[in-house]
Structure formats: structure tokens, C-alpha cells
Amino acid sequence: MSNEKYYVTGNTAEGFVNFLPTNVRNFNHVFILKHPSNKLKTAIIKEVIRRLDSNYKLEILCSALSDNYLDGVIIRKKSIAFIIDNIASSELSGAIEIDLELFLNHSVKPDVSDYLSSYQEYTHKAYNNFKTGLTIHDDLENIYIREMDFKKADKAADQFIQHLLQHVSKQTRTSNTCHRLFGTNTADGIVNIVSELIQPLKRRYYLKGRAGTGKSHFMKKVMRACRSYGFDIELYHCSFDPNSIDMVLIRELDFCIFDSTDPHEFMPERKEDEIIDLYEETVTPGTDEKYEEEIQHITLNYKSYLKKGMSNLKKAGEYVEKMEVQFEFTNHDVHSITTFILNQVK
Structure with a gap:
């Protein structure tokens, strides 16, 4: 079937925003996939999509991390959603948390705290640069508001x-x-x-x-x-x-x-x-020309902070990938976990 894609999360000048609750209001079930590996959670979401794609119109939630990941999938006709724990909130109705670690046969859990700390550090730097850029952008808006x-x-x-x-x-x-x-x-x-x-x-x-x-x-x-x-x-x-x-x-x-x-x-x-x-x-006609130098100066200034912020996010993404290589799982793990989850909603 023809599926929809969109984002419910974003990296903005106001930090990380999450609009998920408005998209799953009064749902019967929201399954929260709990695990530090975004790669594992994405693999399960993709398997859910593969199995349900021919029967339902799905809403696929893109990830603000990168194109390598997904935030979740919504089956609106059945009032069910499968989402990653990173975007879960107390506002969700019908929330059921599933600890994926319980399905994996690992004797030692990898310590990714240093990678996570570095990821958070660079993400925070990005938000600060975006915020500065937005403040400068307001000066650009004021030029046109006057006219x-x-x-x-x-x-x-x-x-x-x-x-x-x-x-x-x-x-x-x-x-x-x-x-x-x-x-x-x-x-x-x-x-x-x-x-x-x-x-x-x-x-x-x-x-x-x-x-x-x-x-x-x-x-x-x-x-x-x-x-x-x-x-x-x-x-x-x-x-x-x-x-x-x-x-x-x-x-x-x-x-x-x-x-x-x-x-x-x-x-x-x-x-x-x-x-x-x-x-x-x-x-007012001629506004672009009248303020050309000022507009150019402000534009270059605010875009320089956007560029810094994007560089910060790229660096943060590198630490995400370093975290991900610490986790191991098999296709069998993904298959069995997905089977268990889907059995809960039959």
C-alpha cells in the first residue's frame, strides 16, 4: 500500500522538539521499544513495516538522527504505534514498554556512556548555534516587517x-x-x-x-x-x-x-x-535593493551559525555510529522480537 512518511522530531533553535503525542492521541496501544541501540530498534521497525505493508496503510516516522534510522511506525487504522524509547513521553495513551535486552543472549552489556556523553555535548552545541542564528535571523525579519x-x-x-x-x-x-x-x-x-x-x-x-x-x-x-x-x-x-x-x-x-x-x-x-x-x-517595491548590503551581511552571519550547528550535528552523528558498533544482534533476534510484538496485537 502507499505509505506516508514524515518527522515528529527535530533538531531546532529551541533544542529537540517532539510532536509525537498529537499524532497518536487516544491510541489503543503504543509499543515503546527500549534499548540503547538505535540500529536494533530501527531493524525491528523495518521488519514490522515489511510484514504489515501489504495489509495496512502505514505512517513511517523518519529520524532526526540521520537517514540510517527510524523513529517508529503508526498503523492508524488499528490505533497502534511502534516507537523508539527516545521519543516516548508521559503523554502517550496505551503505552507498553518492551525491553529488547530481555530477548538478547549477551552476557556483558557494552558501556557506551562516553560516546553518549560526547553525542549529547555536540548536539547541545548545535542547538546553541541554531539559537544564535535564529536571533540574528530576527534582524533580517525586522527589515521586511518595516516595509x-x-x-x-x-x-x-x-x-x-x-x-x-x-x-x-x-x-x-x-x-x-x-x-x-x-x-x-x-x-x-x-x-x-x-x-x-x-x-x-x-x-x-x-x-x-x-x-x-x-x-x-x-x-x-x-x-x-x-x-x-x-x-x-x-x-x-x-x-x-x-x-x-x-x-x-x-x-x-x-x-x-x-x-x-x-x-x-x-x-x-x-x-x-x-x-x-x-x-x-x-x-514596498525595491526593498531588496534598498537594504541589499544589510540583508547580505545579516544573511551571511546567521547562515554561518547554521553551518556551525550542522557541523556539530555531523560530529554528534559520528559518536552515534561509534555507539552502534558496540552492540550485536542477529537477523534471528530481529525476527523473533518482531514476532513477539506483533503477537501482542492480533
Whole structure:
């Protein structure tokens, strides 16, 4: 079946963020795979996916560590999730922890405390650099905010909402919002899965603009309007500043609108795709040229801290891999553990 992929965790200027609870609200069972090896937990999740793929539509949770790992898999039709212990929280309903060490025949558990400490040290450095970069980025936003016509911005959002919902009936149920990310900062670099997310949708809007030109505000207004109509919403947060929004996706409307600027800039691929350019519509003409030197200086400055943060994450990822080689398990271990877990939900 066609599966969905997205992130519920991210490495941001506010540190590690975890939106898992909104995606498994009131689930019957959330199985938490407990073990220090991300490689083992990922192998089990992949085996669960392999066995269930032909019977259910699955939601695959990508990892903020790197592309080598997964955070979990959700079987929404059965109200069941399998997740790694790193992203578990007290908010989860139906949580069942499974200690994977009980299934492994090892006489000595490896000591990875030094590797773990180094991983945490470099990850913390990355968060500090991202935070500094975001503070500098605020100066860039202020340039455009000074030149913004907020009445035009609100009018553009209102007109878009009217166009989007003009032939749509209100639903007689309460809207549910799942908070997610369509990418994040990892040891592999800045990654996103925008193309995969928007591929099946017919109504795709590419939101253009500059820092501070109201892209996130525009999408929050769209989200609130759709929520008032009772539609379920997938709200994708910015992996740099998680208080900002990068995408609103509503499957019942076959619709999404997303921030299509650097570092996730895309251009329309189909004739039905549309661009909304808030810089052109709401900012004083000539602003880019007027503040060219200042914009260039601020941009280079904040991106230098992003680059430092990404370098820190890459180093942190090296310690993750050093940890992983300390653990041993076999394909038989993965098979038997997966069989045990799936037997619990038959």
C-alpha cells in the first residue's frame, strides 16, 4: 500500500522538539521499544513495516538522527504505534514498554556512556548555534516587517481562504490537528521530504516571500479557517524555528500550502500548481535593493551559525555510529522480537 512518511522530531533553535503525542492521541496501544541501540530498534521497525505493508496503510516516522534510522511506525487504522524509547513521553495513551535486552543472549552489556556523553555535548552545541542564528535571523525579519503592508497581507490571506472554502460545507465534527515536520537538521545535513508529501495532492500552493513577510502568519490563518470547518489538519512546523509554520496539509480537501523558500525551495511542476508571492503582494517595491548590503551581511552571519550547528550535528552523528558498533544482534533476534510484538496485537 502507499505509505506516508514524515518527522515528529527535530533538531531546532529551541533544542529537540517532539510532536509525537498529537499524532497518536487516544491510541489503543503504543509499543515503546527500549534499548540503547538505535540500529536494533530501527531493524525491528523495518521488519514490522515489511510484514504489515501489504495489509495496512502505514505512517513511517523518519529520524532526526540521520537517514540510517527510524523513529517508529503508526498503523492508524488499528490505533497502534511502534516507537523508539527516545521519543516516548508521559503523554502517550496505551503505552507498553518492551525491553529488547530481555530477548538478547549477551552476557556483558557494552558501556557506551562516553560516546553518549560526547553525542549529547555536540548536539547541545548545535542547538546553541541554531539559537544564535535564529536571533540574528530576527534582524533580517525586522527589515521586511518595516516595509510590510499588513492590511494587504491580511486581505491576501482572507481572499485565499474564501477561494479555498467557497464551495466547501462545514463538517459536523471537531477538527483534529497533528503537529509534524517535513524535514529537519540531521547528521546527514538539512533534509526534507516535501516532494513525497505533496506528490499525491491535487491542490498545491507554493508560498514565496522573504523572512518576516508573513508566510507563517498566512498559513496559520488558513489553518484556523479550516479548523473552524471541522477538517483534520496536518500542521508542519519549521525545523529552524518550531514556532513558525512551514506547511498546512488537509487531505480531505486534497490540498496543501507550504513555505517554498530556501532551504526548501521548490517550483511548480503541474499546470494546476500555484505560486503565492507575499513579497510581491505586500512589501514596498525595491526593498531588496534598498537594504541589499544589510540583508547580505545579516544573511551571511546567521547562515554561518547554521553551518556551525550542522557541523556539530555531523560530529554528534559520528559518536552515534561509534555507539552502534558496540552492540550485536542477529537477523534471528530481529525476527523473533518482531514476532513477539506483533503477537501482542492480533
